[in-house]
Amino acid sequence: MVSENFYSNLPLVRMPIHEVFSRAAFEDVPASWYVVMTDVKNSTVAVNEGRHNDVNLVAASSLVVALNLGRAAGIEIPFFFTGDGGTMMVPEALLQRVLQGLQVHNQNSIRNFGLELHLGHLSIQQVKDAGHFIQIAKVEFFENFNKPVVLGNGLKYAEEVIKSPHETKDLPADNNVDLNMDGLECRWDKIKPPTPTDEIVCYIIEAVDADTQKKVFEDILKQMNEIYGSPVKRNPLSVNRLKLLLSIKKIKNETMARYGKWKSTHFAKGFLEMIFGFLWFRLNLKIIKQTGKEQLIRIMNNADTLTIDGRINTIITGLPENRERLLAYLQAQEKNGILRYGHHISKESIMTCYIENRQDKHIHFVDGGDGGYTEASKELKLKLMSTITG
Secondary structure: OOOOOOOOOOOEEOOOHHHHHHHOOOEEOOOOOEEEEEEEOOHHHHHHOOOHHHHHHHHHHHHHHHHHHHHHHOOOOOEEEOOOEEEEEEOHHHHHHHHHHHHHHHHHHHHHHOOOEEEEEEEHHHHHHOOOOOEEEEEEEEOOEEEEEEEOOHHHHHHHHHOOHHHOOOOOOOOOOOOOOOOEEOOEOOEOOOOOOOEEEEEEEEEOOHHHHHHHHHHHHHHHHHHHOOOOOOOOOOOOOOOEOOOHHHHHHHHHHHHOOOOHHHHHHHHHHHHHHHHHHHHOOEEOOEEHHHHHHHHHHOEEOEEEEOOEEEEEEEOHHHHHHHHHHHHHHHHOOOEEEEEEEEOOEEEEEEEOOOOOOEEEEEEEHHHHHHHHHHHHHHHHHHHHHO
């Protein structure tokens, strides 16, 4: 039971994110836990076909599957959104339920969206036996918004093993599994940057040597603060640009992702909620003790715009000259063998949401438009391949 509550029992770290690496205590993830990963197969093709929203929805939904199963079991689990997939760490007691739930979600995604997930898992013990490590801290990014921060090369190793075809052993889907996708929402229009002169940039950055991650990541985040400004200033979301899209297709896709089939009651409820939300934000009404503007600010603060899972994955906004300055720094560090990076520039971002309650328990998975993290990952992978081939 102690192992199952490992993550929920971690002390909450309250300090600026760039200080976490030098001041916070990171703990080893128990060997009895498992890494579970999902990613949408051929996501680049789907994005090029204009289906980035579908990729984002299916990917975020895989996290919702695990989060709701953990919630039902009273087990808090760390998770990471990667644009076209997700990573979770779960105790052994939850593993089979999560894998079965993901298989059902995968079948639904194939049937309703034509998108198939690659699924796999690896034990932390196997990661350790291979000479890799995963250390974790629970960090408060904003009030009531906590996220895991991971150091080590263990998740990268797990990804390599899980994505190796001969290693993958997926469970057959149990059609009797009652999939709980409560809280999944997909109702926002594409989100323009705060000002017309700004751009959206996704960065994926990794340290060449896992033992230097603390220093490398701290330096990178300090550079981002200096060049782009604080996390609040570089947030790609803004009150003026966040708009619900009154779209039948949006609610239909949300319904199919949540239930795997058409459900008229959810469609009607979702559409009414969308109209209600549209008026709440447009007229700045005060509901559930918050005005529409206050709720939009909370959404901005709870946006998943920085993920640290052994790599820095972040989506930020700023001027082209900000990007040029940061790229100059990253290129110099890359030339010196300190880090590798990939990036992608877009004119907008997209968002899928997980809502436990609308007061303070919600998270918003953000990705760059036209490929976002998927395109940034392609650049990084090309660099890794050139390193391997010499």
